[in-house]
Amino acid sequence: MKIAILILLHEYSEQQKKLVDYLSTYFDVYIHIDKKTAISVDSFFGNNIFVFKKYKVYWGSYNQILATLFLFKEANKKQYDRYVLISGADIPLKTGKEINNFFMSDSKEYFASFDLPTYWYDRIDFYYPNILSFDRATPLEKLNKKIFDKINNYIIPFVKKNKPHRSRMNIRFYAGANWMNLTNNCVNQIIVFIKNNKNFLKWFKFTRCADEIFFQTIIHNYINNVEIVNDCLRYIEWEGGSDHPKILKLEDYDKIKNSRCLFARKFDYTVDNFVIDKLYNDIRNN
Known part of the structure; x- marks a missing residue:
């Protein structure tokens, strides 16, 4: 089972070092570093770690889509069985072996997906x-x-x-968190679709936060022979009254561990390093 971990990175600290060090022990890791940061591609070492610094990625911008698509394209050159997209604020909850076994026994596409809300x-x-x-x-x-x-x-x-209204494409739009777990069949078709439909990609250029719409809409409308599960396999808590993920702390440990998720987010070493260290100790000692 060949799995590629794709990471969108905009900061690099002990937290992200732990993430890359652990995952690269089991999987090939592809990293896109936000080009406007001071993070060097030389910060990472390993024959199975592939690092790129191509786009300046602003929150909610079109470049979010481009950076994600770039990682899929780069990893797809090696035709992995599974592509797992995470952020630098994620932490694995399962061991590398458990993650591998989960995907080995399941060929579905796992990502959050729902009809685009009116608002x-x-x-x-x-x-x-x-x-x-x-x-x-x-x-x-x-x-x-x-x-x-x-x-x-x-x-x-x-x-x-x-500003003028944009002419809306005559398709059904879908949305969801952009953290996905896709098969090679699905990623192959996405890349071919974009190659043959460049105007579809360009249409999203002046949108806002459309990275949470772009891939879901493609997969639901244009990708064949896939089974979609509305689950990104991430443990996430949302701050009350907002659409921003809560920073998880040690007080959330039991809820995190009781989830069946493969990863959890969002963590911040400067807010609570104890929960991060505890979760890594769990998977290292398992």
Whole structure:
């Protein structure tokens, strides 16, 4: 069973080092580093670790789609049986052997998927300028979050009022978290579809947060002979009243361990390193 782990990385600390070190023991790892960061491709060592720094990836931007698609294309050159897309804020809950065995016995496509909610159509119905995409993780954004929020709260209604509507494609749109677990059959078809339908990709250029729409919509509408399971196999808790994942802490340990998920997110070493160390100790000692 050949599994490729694809990681979208915008920061690199002890937390991400643990992630890559552990997963690369069992799987080939493909990493896309956000080009606007100072992270060096030379930070990673290993014959089965493939590192790229191609796109500046702003939160909610078109480049989120491009960076993800790039990783799928690079890994697909080696024709893996399974492609698992994670972020640098994920942690495996199962051992490498358990992850391998799970996918060896199951050929379904696992990702979160649902009909695009009415209130999400704003993401694709208007032309959004790049200023609407920003990084929550950068020091500047952390210091000026309220300012960015006020700018966005002002600009978004202005865009909707003054920018022309985009002609919506005559297809059914789907959405879901962009953390996916796809078979080779599915990824092969996605890449061929994009190659033969470049305008489909370009159509998403001035959208907002469409990385949570793009792949689900392709798979449901254009990919054949696949069985989809509405489950991304991630343990995630959502902050009350928002669509942002909660930072998991030691107090969440029992809930995390009682899940059947392969991974959990979102973790932050600067917020709670104890839960991270405890989870890694679990899988190393299993």
